[in-house]
Amino acid sequence: MPFVPNHSLNSLSVVMGSLPTRSLGRIRSPIDIGFIVGVTALVLVGLLSLRSAASERGEGRWVEHTYQVINELDHASEDLDRARATDALERDLVSRIQQLRALTTDNPSQRARLDTIGLLLAGHRAEALRALDQMQTLEEDSLDVRSRRTEESNRRSIWIIVASTVLAVAFMTIALRLLHDDLGRRRVAEQALVESEAKHRLLMQQAADAILIVDHEATCLDANDRAAEILARSRNEIVGQPLRAFVRSDRPDAGFVLPMLRYGHVTTGEFVACRADGSTVPVEIRATILDDGRVQIIARDISERKEVERMKDEFVSVVSHELRTPLTSIRGALGLLASDRLDATPDRRARMLALARENADRLIRLVNDILDVERFDSGAIQFDRIECDPRKLIEHAVEVMRPVADRAGVAVEWTSENLCIWADPDRMTQTLVNLIDNAVKFSPPDSTIHVCAHADGDMAVIAVRDEGRGIPPDKRDLVFKRFQQVDNSDSREKGGTGLGLAIARSIVEQHGGKMWIADDVEVGSKFCFTIPLMESVLAAVGSPVASSLVVNQLS
């Protein structure tokens, strides 16, 4: 079942569910009003039309009836004239009078006149004839009145039908307009919903974190691509499976997210995602219960964070140990000096004083190096790069290291091409000092350290070579790591902090160069690094300027 966000489902149900659930007892929209008014108008038009038609039919019948009366009166008048001649006609006249009585049952005054006419026929035919004429005149007047009434009825019916039709059409037009607008809004809403669904789906699929949708029994209903990537399974292998097949916790007190979710809490926690190949990935989970009871689980791969935390813990542990080591000697020596237990042995007192001073110096170097390496790695130190002559830098570094090399009985020689590099002179000197210091520590007495610089393409290559015990190939990367040495006792035996080479490489890398241990020497070790050359100086490269400085005259 594809994942549909809860709010979208709600929106969908509102839109799609409104039509079938409409109640006739409740007017809920302008469409309802439009329909009701339109239907009412149509019914009204129909009723008024029926009433007008019925009225018109009644008026017509009265007109026809009046015509019939008038016609009979005409015949009666004619018969009366001719009745003077024959008795037969008189009988016909009486018969017509009888018919007229039947026709004028709706008009009592006319019937009274007919009764009078009947009496008059016996001896006063002339009066009877006048009476007939009077009746005819009255009927003709009645005909006029009824004809006008019929015409008025016709006109009224036409006006009612026209007005009602116009009204009905108007209301129906309004209703249709409202319906059209409402359907338009629904189409827009549905389109927006579809677009929202598509966007949500896209967001889910492109999310940097894994997203899983699970039901109330913690069965996976949906998963995005990142979830499949983290779990190393296809989406089909995830959907339908219980969440516990992929996620577990190593902490016995952690429980699982779903029990907490039943109380409606958003919960977070660190868990372990189990991949298809059996390996695990640490993940941070944020689980949210949705309105429909499903649970959205966002899982973030925190492998890198865990590794950084581990390295940080390790660094803190190592730094703590490294700081405590000279402090232990200082504390111990000063504690003994402060007591009276060494009063009888001046040589031991002197030795403890020297030991405390040496370890204080060692501590100072260590603190400085720790601060340096952190600042270099974080990029907090700005390099003041200028055009530098490597010969001056090497010469200066050798001078700085002269006392150390003297004490170790080691000579330092250097050569350099006429180069111009783009570098921070102080930091380059620090790099060279660190490398020469390292070489001195591992050089046997009466040996020589060689420093040389030459161009190689766009870079200057500077190498520091000693004649010491060398570095095994498998340890060559190790020596550049913090507090890592070929033999950990070197830091104490040689007085180093275990950070000098790490600092040197960091400086070189910040200059755009690289540092490595060359494997082209049979004896000792050879540290090389590159620094960008100034192009203008590259064009003026001359013959190598050889210079040798023996910094140690073996005594």
Place this chain on the structure above:
Amino acid sequence: MTKSLLLIDDDDDIREVAQLALEVGTDWRILTAASGSEGIELARDVCPDAILLDVMMPVLDGPATLEQLRGDDRTREIPVVFLTAKARPAERDRLAGLSVSGVLAKPFDPLELPEQLRITLGWASV
């Protein structure tokens, strides 16, 4: 009878300070070794009454040295006290969980170190 204690620490200065502190504060015979392997050899030879063992040492660290000591009949019963610069309680708890008599911290007070060892090892005061 004079007690003998073997001090194993790869740091020359600490070894020197600790040895001096124990020599001036007790009548024990103090033996020293600069590495785990050297300490194991010495322990097998002289069977000291106790061993004060540094934790972080190259090649053979404190726990590895302890394991070898416990695996040898000649050194299995020798009480061992760790001396460590590890500062975290969790690390010290882990060390205390090994088969040692106790864990002492660096830096140490040289005047109190002998008494701390006596208490840890259950030795009577001189």
